[in-house]
Amino acid sequence: MTVTFQIWRGNASGGKFESYAIEIAEGMVVLDAVHQIQAEQANDLAVRWNCKAGKCGSCSAEVNGIPKLMCMTRLSDLPLHKPVLLQPMKAFPLIRDLVTDVSWNFSVKKKIKKFKPRPPDAKDGTWRMFQQDIDRVQEFHKCIECFLCQDVCHVLREHQLHDAFIGPRFLVHVAALEMHPLDMEDRLEEVKKAGGIGYCNITKCCTTVCPEDITITDNAIIPLKERVADRFYDPVKKFFRFLFANH
């Protein structure tokens, strides 16, 4: 079967959609199609990928307008009677074709206070933790840093508030640190001020696109918001803290 792909070609200074028609085979994913086009019709087509197994989070792009991993999107799940539209992620500056500059994400992470464990529990320098106490954090650790959630979040995508809001990926990261049973650091003020957690209005778009099925909003963002609210807005708690701070 012949399928047409419309792929965005160009760099920061401009570009347009180009059409490519190829013969597809059973079981192909979008990334296979892109590779085939690259090998046969457009050697210089820019695309980022690594593992082709949904594990590295490199091949993020927008397929028919929806943020997805190209290597985990099967052609048979798309309507193929019309052209398949492939675009780079919109929330980040374009480098070329399907590749965007995601370096902002790396600089955001660097600013988050690092893991700080409590002293070891046992003489041999190890800790004791129970599976039920780490299940939640292990869910957050499934993140492959594909940044699809960042791409879909309107605070970054439409409002471009990259300076004020760290985005769902890094709220998950903060939650993972805050809920780590060994961690002793306190990041609540940070996540409120520099992190801009208040900008999130729980639309849950991030959870919908996460290829790792992390329940970003319910399990990470909402509990973080509650902790922040508890700390900073609860007048009774605030009063007590004031008392303790002064005695």
Next chain:
Amino acid sequence: MATFDQYDYDVLVIGAGGAGLRVAIEAAAHGVSVGLICKSLLGKAHTVMAEGGIAAALSNVDERDNWKVHFADTMRGGQYLNDWHMAELHAKEAPDRVRELEAWGALFDRTKDGRILQRNFGGHKYPRLAHVGDRTGLEMIRTLQDYSIHQGIEVHMECTIISLLKNGEQVAGAFGYEREKGRFKLFGAKAIVIATGGIGRAYKITSNSWEYTGDGHSLAYHAGAELMDMEFVQFHPTGMVWPPSVRGILVTEGVRGEGGILLNREHKRFMFDEIPELYRHQTADNEEEGWKYTQGDRSAKRPPELLTRDHVARCIVREIKEGRGSPHNGVFLDISWIKTKIPNAAEYIRKKLPSMYHQFKKLADIDITKEAMEVGPTTHYMMGGIRVNAETQMSTVPGLFAAGEAAAGLHGANRLGGNSLSDLLVFGKRAGEFAAKFARENKQAGIDHQAVEVIANKAVEPFERTDGDNPFQVQYDLQEIMQDLVGIVRKEEELLKAISALEKLQERSRKVRVIGNREYNNGWHTALDLQHLLTVSEAITRAAIARKESRGAHFREDYPEKDEQTGNCNLLLVKGPDGQMQVKRASLREMRADLKQIIDEMK
């Protein structure tokens, strides 16, 4: 003369997988300046794909385990061609390296009493693999990455090294280009550590990512370092075989560790048919005992599905060749059968093997809790690599170090699953420490700028050609040759054919043409990778010709037996004065008496 942006570091680390990150962290901890370079983004290296776990004799699950057992297992798995001192250091130091990850924030699955849980894996006598479901590599690389970003290491992402620079005998720096704009970058360094991973992309069917083009092996070889054990390419027995576009993607050995069994089209459990002598007394002789072993019964022996990878892969090839394969030229791997043994089997499988569940559901429409998977061998790991000193990880070139999959020695003729992740940490730490020491004790050697300019001009030649091959086509042809002629089962005439085919490809690679400009140009990247792929392919083939016996991962149809007379040696590959590749024999070092005794006791 052209000038390039130059960056100078005490220690330059090429590669940011588990090994490279651990090197960089250690070097930085010793107070030297560190630059870290990777071809892709930080955290995307191939280590992220590792699934089953990391081997370390923590003895959390079975207190009979200790470094001696791990050492003996590793040597037996490697058919005694391993560097025994590396195997000793690895077994002794791995537990501390794993515990260190926990101190840096990693969360491994837990035992009931709250310690790090360990699972069974092929060739390991006791449950030894610390793991996080089947995404251990992700946990490891993210932990190292998140730790490293606070250590003052300078990272150059999406930057590819295309040549090492030397001054006399010593390394002086490296030269590469960044992908975004295609600009060249020059790095000066007192010590360089190669941690570039493996070579899987030399084959058509592989579990490896696009980065695995053997760059580090080739960079070091052309800089005068010795390569060792290159004939030993590990073909993992279980890769996906259907649909065609996912062919090669790994199905973790963890499936078999959790009780998965291999069946042929007649639904026969064929792994019981042939059990190698070396493992006979460690292997179960009936199905019930094998099952008990996977469920932690300490009196039971391991099922034959958990024999070493080389053996399992060959048994699968035999079934397929003799017409007992599955519909798509594989065999069946079934974990769903455990529902006849335990309640809530489906839930158990999803919890223990979440990414396998996900992978088959998404890519093949198969629910592994209900149906068997179809699997077949896939190119997986390179035992061979840069020859290094066991303690310091320095290569035969002063100031040039190697760690991780790019280095040779620990695994001998065959690697045990889980021994790579531990290898990255143990020897990454060592390489970082000794590279820092070397950097403190030596001055930076001067860089020959003229030589750099020659390299730069050569690198852009493909843009200037008006005709010539498409680099992707040359790469495909190379993969086809290696798959067909230098695969799991080898013979002399095919290997010789491969050599001449590679020579022809070498010609074609010099004439490839790249279109477009230098900005993020994958075609150009592929053109530059070709040289590395060709170098490692030639090394694999030449070593495979020279080893006229079968041992570990290297199987010769024309010499099917192990040859104790000629085989007890390592093969080295060096660039001769005439620029041709030479094969040399290095006899094994006499093993220290105390280690020999351990091996004898554990026979």
